Amino acid sequence: MVKITDVARRAGVSPSTVSYALSGKRPISDETRRRVQAAVRELGYRAHVRARGGTGAGARVLALSVPLRSGVHVPVVTQFAVSVVTAARAHGHDVLLLTRDEGEEGVGRVAEAGLADALVVMDVQLQDPRLPLLRSSPLPSVLIGVPAEPDGLTCVDLDFGAAGELCVEHLARLGHRTVALVGSPPEVYVRRTAFARRLVRGFTAAADRHRLSSAVHPCGADRGAARALAERLLREQPAPTGVVVHNEPLLDPLTDAFEQLGLRIPADLSLVAVCPAPVAASARVPLTSVTVPAAELGTRAVHLLVQKLSGAPVPQVTLLPPRLTERASTGPRPV
Amino acid sequence: MVKITDVARRAGVSPSTVSYALSGKRPISDETRRRVQAAVRELGYRAHVRARGGTGAGARVLALSVPLRSGVHVPVVTQFAVSVVTAARAHGHDVLLLTRDEGEEGVGRVAEAGLADALVVMDVQLQDPRLPLLRSSPLPSVLIGVPAEPDGLTCVDLDFGAAGELCVEHLARLGHRTVALVGSPPEVYVRRTAFARRLVRGFTAAADRHRLSSAVHPCGADRGAARALAERLLREQPAPTGVVVHNEPLLDPLTDAFEQLGLRIPADLSLVAVCPAPVAASARVPLTSVTVPAAELGTRAVHLLVQKLSGAPVPQVTLLPPRLTERASTGPRPV
DNA sequence: GAGGTTCGTCGAAGCGCTTCGACGGGTGAA
DNA sequence: TTCACCCGTCGAAGCGCTTCGACGAACCTC
Incomplete structure (x- = not known):
């Protein structure tokens, strides 16, 4: 293993000069800096994380x-995670993965053991058990998702409320009078997951504003549930002619179910998805959708974190405005 | 932040005694150990990773x-990753996530910077660019997947060769005479991904042994490709009556395509999937499958790594035997 | 009871790095 | 020319922990 003293010897300077040349925390002459950089390159030197002293520069994790x-x-979720990793690498950070039960206990462990020097939190619930820890921890953090009480936190998310409204407005403009929202599985609402609730609120508010009759149906993600739900929707009086789906794995099965029941999309029924663009575009029927910009959210979260680490002030809540992309699944209300 | 000296003071011993009491590397009296443990608990002490000296205990990452x-x-892939994280946590380790381009450069970085003290490598290709680094690195590693030259490495995988044979034998036993293997997208073969190739070899060998006529078709994962491939298979002379599919996202689209072409499964065509059990069980038609035990492979890999870290010898290659589960997609050859 | 063990504990050194204080040698102002 | 000052560099201290060597005390053994 090559250490800083090796580099120093080769460059003909002292170890501290090497440190300063690399960190830029003190002025170093161009000449010296060049020699140090050359030595670093030739020797393949890399600072050993676990040796970076108590104060100052963190682990870059x-x-x-x-x-x-x-x-x-x-x-x-994976798309989020990958975009976080990519963005973190672009800033010279590595990423430590905490899952499941680690969610709560892990946050504390990571903070106290100095394993990481910042934290990105995904799948935030309205009342998330991780929040007290985050607020009290010296570790800077960014949430992807907005909890009920975002005070003292930093959050990024798609504006799901506006997304719900945008879907309804699109359908209203096409003349639909009765709309339905097919949501996530019931357990998601029971957990009070933030984004799911916000979408419902936006959807309902916009429907009321446009005087549409509307209903919300949580739904499991299997084929049986899709079929049962489709049948139930068609039995309603009046049956919806515009359906918003916020449930990625259900998109294809629900499309199938409607078609098997004899409906053509979009002639008899319009479908709007709320999901990442690739999912909507590669569905069996290309779906008009409001995009969940997974990659951008991950990137944004990391940018905010880097800001915080450098001491810059950051907004408490960053909501990205929704964008609707028309594809083949929506059309005018059937006559 | 609470440090070891705080614990020492509270327990009325020296810092080194605390260290030994916690690591067990020297005998400590029960009485003292108890006092230390109590102090640790009361103060919520956790050793700061980045302070663990140069030699000895690693970062536990x-x-x-x-x-x-x-x-x-x-x-x-996510299932693998999650099982690795879970198993690692059970052994008191955290997991650092390296993706994509990090694959090659990341391995070196992690090793040299002392970020992690062991390495799990997924999606191994026959000639993997990461291999030279792994062989020369002091960092112990375990591969999930077996490269062409496993000398000096530690690998775990499903025995994909045997899996291919098992599929063919199942179909042969049901009387099928012409079989086909629908594989991963062409780029996977071009990359010479290890498991994909092994499956093909096992499949072909078993088909030859049973004197079945056989063919192998790589296939992309979209609906169009599925339809085209189904049509092509049916045009062959003779057309296969047993099809092995090793391509998770293609399973449903291919099933659909065959049915749309008027074939009933399994009356007219038998389908065997090679995929994780949940995928096979929740497909549109429950599929007879050879299980890829993703979770078990992840767990095994971590176990092996822990063994290596503790200095115990480990086998060079661990191949899990395949198991075939009959579901609704296979039946006797149509007459 | 003297000498040899073993057990339990301590102090000090050291890990590789960062950072603080200091210091020599230019440079500019008076 | 002298003094003040800043720039660029160095040596030393310190981060929180582990580990090595040492050392009293208790315990055997003859």
């Missing part, structure tokens, strides 16, 4: 808390 | 290298 709960769509 | 390449099925 950030922890990512992803409680992989049931009812969350794995590919979407 | 292991790195997980997951190059999320195209053509790999995200939920499956």
Whole structure:
């Protein structure tokens, strides 16, 4: 293992000069800096994390808390995680993965043991058990998702309320008078997951504003549930002609179910998805959708964290505005 | 932050005694140990990782290298990753996540910077660019997957060769005479991913042994590709009556395509999947499958790594025997 | 009861790095 | 020319922990 003294010897300077040349925390002449950099390159030197002294520069590791709960769509979560890792690397940080039960206990462990020097928290619930820890911890953190009480925290999310409204407005503009929202599995609402609730609120508010009749149906993610729900929706009086789906794994099965019941999409029924763009575009029927910008949210979270680490002030809540992309699944209300 | 001297003061002993009482590396009287443990509990002490001296106990972090390449099925990879994290936690380790490009450069960085003290490597290719680094690195590692030259490495995997044979034997026993293997997308073979190749070899060998006519078809994972492939298979002379599918995202689309072409499963066509059990069981038609035991592989890998860390010898290659589970998608050859 | 063990504990050294205080040698102002 | 000052560099201290060597005290053994 090559250490700082090796580099110093090769560059003909003292170890502290090497340290300063690399960190830039004190002025170093161009000439010396060049020699140090050359030595670093030739020797393949890399500072040993666990030796960076008590104060000052951290481990350059950030922890990512992803409680992989049931009812969350794995590919979407993974997309978040990957974008966080990529963005973190771009800032010279590595990522420590905390899952499940680690969610709560892990946050404390990571903070106290100095394993990481910042924290990204995913799948935030309205009342999240991790919040007290986050507020009291000296570790800077950013949440992807907005809890009920965001005071003292930093959060990024899609504006799910506005997303719900946008879906309804799109359908209202197409003349639909009765709309339904097919949501996440019931356990997601029971957990009071933040984004799911916000979407419902936006959806309902916009429907009321436009005087549409509306209903909300949580739904499990299997084919049987899709079929049962489709039948139930068609039995309603009046039956919805515009359906918003916020449940990624259900998209294809629900499309199938409607078609098997004899409905053509979008001639007889319009479908709007709330999901990441690739999911909507590669569905069996390309779906008009409000995009959940998973990758951008991950990147944003890391940027905010880096800001905080450098001492810069950051906004408490960052909500990205929703964007609707029309594809093949929506059309005018059937006559 | 509470440090070891705080604990020592409270327990009325010296810091070194606390260290020994906690690590057990020297005999400590029961009485003293109890006092130390009490002090630790009362103060909520946790050893600061980055302070553990140069030699000796590591960071208790292991790195997980997951190059999320195209053509790999995200939920499956995630299942691996989660099982690795869970198993690692059970052994008191945390997990550092390395993705993509980090795959190669990341391995070196992690080793040299002392970020992790062991390494789990996923999605191994026959000639993997990470191998030279692994062989030369002092960092112990375990691969999930077996490369062409496993000398000097430690690998765990499902015995994909035997898995391929098992599929063919099942179909042969049911009287099928013509079989096909639908594999991963072409890029997976081009990359020479280890497990994909092994499956093909086992499949072909068993087919030859049973004097079945056989063919192998790589296939992309979208609906269009599924439809095209189904049509092509049916045009062959003779057309296969038993199809092995080793491509998770293609399972449902391919089933659909066959049924749309008028084939009933399993009356007209038998389908065997090679995939994790939950995927096979929750497919549109429950599929007879050879299980890829993702969770067990992750757990095994961590166990092996812990063994290596403790200096125990470990086998070079651990292959788990495949198991076939009959579900609704296979039956006797149509007459 | 003297000498040899073993047990339990302590102090000090050291890990590789960062950072603080100091210091020599230019440079600019008076 | 002298003094003050700043720039660039160095040596030493210190981070929180582990580990080595040492040392009293109790326990055997002849």
